[in-house]
Amino acid sequence: MVQSFKKYHGTGNDFIVLHGKGAQYILGKEIVELACNRHLGIGADGLMVLWPSDTVDFHLDYYNADGGLGSMCGNGSRCAVDFARSLALFVGSKCQFTAADGLHTATIDAQGFITVHFAKASFPVERANGWFLDTGSPHHIRFVKDVTLIDAMGEGRLLRYGVYAEQGGANINWLSQHQGEWHIRTYERGVEAETLSCGTGAVAAALVLHSQDLAASPVSLHAKGGTLIVSFAVDAHGYQNITLTGPAESVFEGVWSW
Numbered sequence: 001m002v003q004s005f006k007k008y009h010g011t012g013n014d015f016i017v018l019h020g021k022g023a024q025y026i027l028g029k030e031i032v033e034l035a036c037n038r039h040l041g042i043g044a045d046g047l048m049v050l051w052p053s054d055t056v057d058f059h060l061d062y063y064n065a066d067g068g069l070g071s072m073c074g075n076g077s078r079c080a081v082d083f084a085r086s087l088a089l090f091v092g093s094k095c096q097f098t099a100a101d102g103l104h105t106a107t108i109d110a111q112g113f114i115t116v117h118f119a120k121a122s123f124p125v126e127r128a129n130g131w132f133l134d135t136g137s138p139h140h141i142r143f144v145k146d147v148t149l150i151d152a153m154g155e156g157r158l159l160r161y162g163v164y165a166e167q168g169g170a171n172i173n174w175l176s177q178h179q180g181e182w183h184i185r186t187y188e189r190g191v192e193a194e195t196l197s198c199g200t201g202a203v204a205a206a207l208v209l210h211s212q213d214l215a216a217s218p219v220s221l222h223a224k225g226g227t228l229i230v231s232f233a234v235d236a237h238g239y240q241n242i243t244l245t246g247p248a249e250s251v252f253e254g255v256w257s258w
Helices: 029-036 074-086 152-161 199-211
Strands: 002-010 013-019 046-051 058-064 094-099 102-108 114-117 125-127 130-134 138-143 171-178 181-188 193-195 219-223 226-235 238-246 249-257
Touching: 002 074, 013 074, 029 046, 046 074, 058 074, 074 094, 074 102, 074 114, 074 199, 074 238, 074 249, 130 199, 138 199, 152 171, 152 181, 152 193, 171 199, 181 199, 199 219, 199 226, 199 238
Parallel strands: 013 046, 058 094, 138 171, 181 219
Antiparallel strands: 002 013, 002 249, 046 058, 094 102, 102 114, 114 238, 125 130, 130 138, 171 181, 181 193, 219 226, 226 238
16 A cells, blocks of 8 residues: 655654554564665665554654664654654644653754653663663663774674674664764664664763763764764662753655555
8 A cells, every 4th residue: 555654864863754544554574674675665774653642642663674663762753753743643842652662752942953751761780891771772882992993883793693682682882082072873773784873872872971970961972963962860770851852854755555
């Protein structure tokens, strides 16, 4: 069945977005993987379906580029908020939605930047010469001298399929500082490649930086695709009031045979 879609990106992390209106939007792995293929399909890091909800403004299902249902997507959720407003699923500058990890609130400012509120997060734990924590998606954070010099594909796959194999993999992130600014690169599971930006990865990196007394809220993270801002509060149990702020850009729209 031919249906319309929109293509978005959030700091270079790109997504296909659909409005779920019926059973045809419960998508199989093969069609999602084909649609996300950059040579044979539309091309994207992931795909999202927004569903009307009786309790909040909308529900968000996120699919990885490999076709499997994914966990929370920070950059994708901002794009979903912009898409939801274009569909009149909410009116004004504030909304609520549910995702794989539960309830989220989002706001849109006068410049069009979108802030998404995250669930609470525990303190990072040391693992494999880095740090691990879950910010809606599992992340490994490693400090390096210069992120521009790392082998993201090689090292990313080694950690994702090695150290984290038994838990279904993790997203692998590298951090380095240049002229007082923190830069990040990410290898994403489900995409199985480096992406230009990762929202949940930026949140994880900001919390690790704070845990090591290297940064205070708010933290700016510079990825290949742009800059993300992470704010948070901390108490004896971990991190709370976590927010991710950044742009969401509508690139184009079209039709596809779903």
